[in-house]
Amino acid sequence: MSGSYGETVEHQAYITRFLLEYTAVPLVGGSFLRGVLPTRDAVRIVTGADDAVTPSSLVAYEIPLVDDEDEPVTAPVVLGWTRTLTAVGPAYPHASVMGMTLVRVDTSMVEPAPPTRTDRVLRVLRTLAWPFTETPPSPPLCGFLLTEQDSMRLYIAVGEADGPVAVDVRLTGALTALLAALPALVHEKERWKPTDGADPHCVRAIDLTIW
Known part of the structure; x- marks a missing residue:
């Protein structure tokens, strides 16, 4: 994979790996991670109830891979934004994708929720159980x-x-x-x-x- 596409894939794969546990651990309230969809220069974080699979029961939040200063966004910040958005709900006009509600997020208008105790526990366990290696999974x-x-x-x-x-x-x-x-x-x-x-x-x- 070449140039910017390869960098985008690497970033999307990093965010996906980081968020995997939230398919089983609630993001907030009764909302769980139901998917991470790769799209051009962004990820779409799909949320819903723990058993939700029908498109009408899911919401996808499209979050850019870079912030207002053109710096790559980190996975913990993506998690924080998703929590804030999920707690409030899609209260402004939206589009749809694959039958799901699609919210294109202006991250400058969203304050990321702070890490929870569970986030800190997972950080410790990830670090010890899945130590960083220079060779990422292939294919990503x-x-x-x-x-x-x-x-x-x-x-x-x-x-x-x-x-x-x-x-x-x-x-x-x-x-x-x-x-x-x-x-x-x-x-x-x-x-x-x-x-x-x-x-x-x-x-x-x-x-x-x-x-």
């Missing part, structure tokens, strides 16, 4: 969306595709084998299918739900 996971109770869509950056490839997987069955094979499977171009504009967050899609 730059987003995901929980699509049904037993399935999810993974957004994986594949250099040959010049954009994310959406990979649909089931959460049951031969999951260990699938995860081991996934890095190779996403490079098999014969599996790639056009998205027909149904999902603007990817350039190709692969269905591995029956793999």
Whole structure:
């Protein structure tokens, strides 16, 4: 992956990794993380109830990857903004994407919520259990969306595709084998299918739900 696209993928993958625990830990109240969608120069943080998968029950907050001073935003700040926005709710005009409410966030108008005790606990545990390495996972996971109770869509950056490839997987069955094979499977171009504009967050899609 070249230049600015490679930097964008790296940033999206970093935010995705940081936020993963909030699929199980509430962001605020009864709202959980239901997805991180990669899009040009931004991430769309999808929130909803802990079992929400229908688009009408989800809200996506589009947060730029850089701040007002053109500096990269950090994952803890993205988390803080998301908490503030989720607590208030989308109270101003919005668009939609994939059937979800879409709120394009002006971060200069939002004060990030401070870290919680759980955030600090997770920071300690991440540091000890997942120490930083100079070699990030390859290919990078730059987003995901929980699509049904037993399935999810993974957004994986594949250099040959010049954009994310959406990979649909089931959460049951031969999951260990699938995860081991996934890095190779996403490079098999014969599996790639056009998205027909149904999902603007990817350039190709692969269905591995029956793999």
